[in-house]
Each structure stands twice: as structure tokens, then as C-alpha cells.
Amino acid sequence: MNNQQPLNNLLPDIRKKALKRVKKRPPQELAASWSGDDLLYSGPGRTIFLVLPTAGCAWALAGSGGCSMCSYIADSPLEDVSSDELVEIFKEQFQRQIQKQEISGPTAIKIFVSGSFLNEEEIPETARQEIFKIINQYEDVEEVVVESRPEYVNEEILRDCCQLIPGKIFEVAMGLESASDDIRLQRINKGFTREDFEKAMTVIKSLKSDFKMEGKAYLLVKPILTSESEAIEDAVKSAQYAAEIGVGRVSFCPSTIHKGTLMEILWRRGSYQPPWIWSTLEIIRRVRSSVQIPVIMDTAGFGTRRGPYNCKKCNSKLKDAIIQSNINQTIPEDFECECKDKWVADVKYSNVNRSTTNLLKNH
Numbered sequence: 484m485n486n487q488q489p490l491n492n493l494l495p496d497i498r499k500k501a502l503k504r505v506k507k508r509p510p511q512e513l514a515a516s517w518s519g520d521d522l523l524y525s526g527p528g529r530t531i532f533l534v535l536p537t538a539g540c541a542w543a544l545a546g547s548g549g550c551s552m553c554s555y556i557a558d559s560p561l562e563d564v565s566s567d568e569l570v571e572i573f574k575e576q577f578q579r580q581i582q583k584q585e586i587s588g589p590t591a592i593k594i595f596v597s598g599s600f601l602n603e604e605e606i607p608e609t610a611r612q613e614i615f616k617i618i619n620q621y622e623d624v625e626e627v628v629v630e631s632r633p634e635y636v637n638e639e640i641l642r643d644c645c646q647l648i649p650g651k652i653f654e655v656a657m658g659l660e661s662a663s664d665d666i667r668l669q670r671i672n673k674g675f676t677r678e679d680f681e682k683a684m685t686v687i688k689s690l691k692s693d694f695k696m697e698g699k700a701y702l703l704v705k706p707i708l709t710s711e712s713e714a715i716e717d718a719v720k721s722a723q724y725a726a727e728i729g730v731g732r733v734s735f736c737p738s739t740i741h742k743g744t745l746m747e748i749l750w751r752r753g754s755y756q757p758p759w760i761w762s763t764l765e766i767i768r769r770v771r772s773s774v775q776i777p778v779i780m781d782t783a784g785f786g787t788r789r790g791p792y793n794c795k796k797c798n799s800k801l802k803d804a805i806i807q808s809n810i811n812q813t814i815p816e817d818f819e820c821e822c823k824d825k826w827v828a829d830v831k832y833s834n835v836n837r838s839t840t841n842l843l844k845n846h
């Protein structure tokens with residue numbers, strides 16, 4: 484693992500300031516859940532998403548200051564949440580979703596903890612086990628997906644999880660963000676290398692003979708200090724790399740501007756823009772024709788002021804086309820809009836147009 488702080492201690496300082504502004508909220512208030520159509524390993528189905536409040540991402544709370552685009556820590560109670568409390572919150576949110584719609588047919592459960600589910604400092608072992616025992620009672624739940632940094636992936640903890648949900652797919656999603664160590668370390672401050680990711684994937688793959696174990700990579704589209712064309716190239720290469728290393732699927736997260744991050748500071752100064760929706764479409768086209776595994780493009784922030792943006796005329800049409808293509812894994816049809824020329828120019832010239840913002844000046 485690499486603990487360097489390439490952004491010159493900028494991130495710890497930004498994080499400290501942002502955390503001072505956070506209004507503390509009780510864990511119950513920070514929990515959330517929803518459900519929706521999704522693509523499962525077996526095909527289209529329903530996913531129940533659950534957000535559990537934990538003490539917060541260990542990487543963001545450490546001296547590193549965390550990742551340059553992420554403010555999840557601001558949604559954490561910033562105090563220990565007991566194991567019992569976590570299980571209660573899980574039950575409450577899970578029941579809420581089941582009451583809205585019974586579990587029937589192919590279902591996945593995705594648990595977000597705004598950090599690492601496999602870090603026992605964030606989710607204690609007893610809470611993890613209780614949650615998995617509850618999920619195991621539902622036969623139609625085919626997949627359980629959690630998120631973790633690679634350093635918490637080890638054989639013992641994975642075996643423990645898999646044994647509690649026999650017959651179900653257990654997937655660990657890791658924020659690889661980019662296949663390039665340089666981009667991941669210097670621009671995102673992720674603090675781990677390809678080697679760390681590959682080690683975690685080796686453990687995951689070694690369990691495939693005993694369990695339905697899968698690994699997934701989250702990839703960030705357009706980190707800070709990255710031009711539009713470099714963002715497209717990096718996203719495509721990163722998906723190809725992740726597939727070669729053996730992940731079961733890839734999920735792209737195009738940047739949206741989170742509050743209290745270095746990304747926000749650069750955006751406010753006009754030195755950063757989230758990617759065009761056209762770029763995400765280009766990435767889907769190129770990745771779908773070169774990578775065999777399922778690839779999802781997250782469209783959550785599309786068309787908003789802080790998210791990927793084209794123009795008012797085509798934002799929602801393209802968003803719908805991408806959502807559809809996530810479910811059926813097809814390449815969206817060609818589409819025209821007058822804003823496309825601007826995107827083409829941006830892709831062509833943005834590399835010569837690099838920002839000159841002085842990062843160290845009075846942020």
C-alpha cells in the first residue's frame with residue numbers, strides 16, 4: 484500500500500476544514516434505502532440498495548485526507564456506531580423495502596457503507612455476520628454486493644461471508660478508479676497500487692472453486708487534472724485492465740462534484756468540469772466492443788449542475804438511453820444534437836488547454 488500524499492498535504496487540510504463544517508447527525512438519520520431495476524449476473528432483476536452509517540471511511544479519516552473527489556465522510560456520524568445499532572438500522576431499512584415490494588424473482592442486495600464493509604473498524608464482525616444471516620433467509624436474493632478497499636480483502640473474512648450465504652453470489656466491489664498508478668495515486672490520492680488491487684483479486688479468484696465469489700471494479704470517469712480526451716482513454720484502458728485481472732463486472736462512476744473536496748475547489752475556479760455525457764457514451768461504445776464482461780455506467784448525477792452534462796435538449800434523452808443500455812448491455816444508437824460539436828472540440832483541444840490553477844494558493 485502506498486501512503487504518499489502527492490497533493491502536498493492539501494487534501495488533509497481541505498478535509499479538516501470540510502469536517503469542521505459538517506453538522507453531526509445521528510446514525511438513524513444517515514441511513515437510507517431504495518430499490519430499482521438492475522442488471523444481475525443472471526440477467527435483469529431488482530436491486531435493494533442500503534446505506535449504513537458507520538464511523539466513516541478509515542482512509543478519509545487518516546492523515547491522508549482521503550480521495551480528491553469524495554465527500555462520503557461528511558455523511559458519516561463520525562462516531563462509533565455499535566454493532567447492535569448497525570444491525571437494527573439494517574433491519575429497519577431492509578424491512579422498509581420489503582414492505583414496499585416483496586422479494587420475489589431475481590434480487591440483489593447492495594450495501595453501501597461510505598467506506599469499507601470488510602474493515603472491522605467500520606463494520607464489526609458481529610454486525611457483518613448478523614446482516615448476512617438475515618439476508619440468507621431470502622431465497623430469491625441471488626447476490627450480495629459490498630464495497631471495500633483492497634487492503635481489507637483477505638481469505639478469512641471472505642470465507643466467513645461466503646459461508647453465511649451459501650449458494651448466493653458474494654461480490655466485493657473495489658474502487659480501483661483507474662488502471663494507472665500515476666492517476667490513482669497522484670490525482671485521486673487513493674493510496675493503493677495496482678499490485679494491491681491484484682493481490683485482492685488473487686484472493687477473490689482463489690475462492691471461486693468453493694464459492695460464488697466475484698470481484699468488481701469501480702472506475703472514476705475524469706479525475707481532477709485530467710482532460711476530456713485523457714478521461715476517455717483512461718476509462719477505456721482501465722476497464723480492459725480490470726477485465727484482464729478477472730473482475731466479474733465494471734461499474735463506471737462519472738465524476739460529480741461533492742461538497743468540501745479538492746474537486747469542488749477546482750470546479751469553483753473554473754479549472755475542472757465533470758465529463759460530458761457524450762464522453763460517457765463514447766466510453767460505453769468502446770468498452771462494450773472490447774470487453775466481454777458486464778459494464779455499467781452510473782447515471783446518478785447526469786444533467787445536474789454538479790454532474791456530467793451535455794445540454795438541456797439532450798441530457799435526459801441520453802441518460803435514458805444509457806440506463807437502458809446498462810440493463811441490456813447493448814451499444815446505444817447513434818444520436819445527434821447541436822451540442823455535439825462543442826464536445827468534439829473539447830476532446831480535440833482540451834489537452835492543449837490544461838489548467839494553470841495554482842493548487843497551493845489560498846484554497
Ligand code: SF4
Nearest residue numbers: 540543549550553597
Ligand atoms: S472514495 Fe472510498 S476510499 Fe476514497 S475517501 Fe471515499 S469512501 Fe474512502
Ligand SMILES: [Zn+2]
Nearest residue numbers: 794797820822
Ligand atoms: Zn445536446
